[in-house]
Amino acid sequence: MTPASFSSTLNQVVEYPARQLDAVYAAIAHPVRRRVLDQLQPRGATVTELAAAHTMSLAAVSKHIRVLEDAGLVRRTIQGREHHLALEPVPLSAAAGWLDTYRRFWEERLDLLDAKLRARKRR
Amino acid sequence: MIDAGVIEIHRHLPAPIGEVFRWWTEPDLLCKWMTPIGNAEADIDLRVGGALRIVMKGDGRVIEHTGEYLEIDPPRRLVFTWVSPYTGNTQSVITVELHPAGEDATDLHLVHSQLPHDAARSHGEGWGAMLDRLSGRLT
Numbered sequence: 001m002t003p004a005s006f007s008s009t010l011n012q013v014v015e016y017p018a019r020q021l022d023a024v025y026a027a028i029a030h031p032v033r034r035r036v037l038d039q040l041q042p043r044g045a046t047v048t049e050l051a052a053a054h055t056m057s058l059a060a061v062s063k064h065i066r067v068l069e070d071a072g073l074v075r076r077t078i079q080g081r082e083h084h085l086a087l088e089p090v091p092l093s094a095a096a097g098w099l100d101t102y103r104r105f106w107e108e109r110l111d112l113l114d115a116k117l118r119a120r121k122r123r
Numbered sequence: 124m125i126d127a128g129v130i131e132i133h134r135h136l137p138a139p140i141g142e143v144f145r146w147w148t149e150p151d152l153l154c155k156w157m158t159p160i161g162n163a164e165a166d167i168d169l170r171v172g173g174a175l176r177i178v179m180k181g182d183g184r185v186i187e188h189t190g191e192y193l194e195i196d197p198p199r200r201l202v203f204t205w206v207s208p209y210t211g212n213t214q215s216v217i218t219v220e221l222h223p224a225g226e227d228a229t230d231l232h233l234v235h236s237q238l239p240h241d242a243a244r245s246h247g248e249g250w251g252a253m254l255d256r257l258s259g260r261l262t
Contacts, residue, residue, distance in 0.1 A: 025250070057223060102130050102238060103130050105134070106132050106233060106235065109156055109159070110132065110134045110136075110231070110233070112155075112216065113136065113146060113156045114134070114136055114157040116136065116146070116155055116156050117136055117138040117143070118137055119139050119143070120138070121137065121138070
């Protein structure tokens with residue numbers, strides 16, 4: 001992994017502290033909201049399209065969408081009467097990348113420790 | 124045992140055990156490798172209950188790590204708490220165990236536990252994998 005991409009992962013994690021991650025985890029802990037996230041792949045959908053795929057009322061689906069929006073997982077754009085929804089990738093990758101980021105942190109630190117120990121021997 | 128909130132890493136290092144322990148516990152040595160960005164500064168009070176503070180600086184950012192030593196058994200074992208923006212500013216625990224591997228090498232076993240993802244994983248079954256899948260496609 002290059003320093004630049006590590007740095008961008010680090011930024012995501014630093015910008016998404018535990019409280020915000022909790023909102024993300026709470027949002028995706030519900031099966032309807034997980035299904036909505038799946039439906040928004042790969043290019044988003046309108047609220048009407050989403051509701052049509054569920055056996056619940058538009059109002060009920062809207063409530064779940066609101067939770068996803070509040071967690072920063074979904075972005076809404078309004079064009080005329082259409083409300084278009086799209087996935088917001090950063091909170092998801094910050095949530096999934098949390099543990100990976102620690103692993104990379106320690107792997108890279110220990111790589112450097114190894115290099116320093118070798119350099120010291122050559123002196 | 125490994126569960127969701129724990130990271131375990133094994134490393135073979137090219138130095139005797141006492142030397143490796145010093146690189147983990149002496150501020151001047153620790154600063155040389157304990158940062159992913161720019162420079163580091165370390166304040167270390169190496170006794171049980173003593174505080175450690177590592178400030179990583181560079182790239183326009185300052186990342187502060189703080190903790191407390193829980194166990195010190197030179198040169199074999201070091202346990203300390205670790206709080207940082209990485210951990211969502213909640214307390215995690217790092218255990219470093221060193222074993223001699225011949226005259227001039229050391230096996231290191233690092234366990235970073237009580238990471239906040241642990242609690243998060245228990246929110247519900249199934250979504251952890253979904254999350255991985257979604258973010259894998261997005262990034």
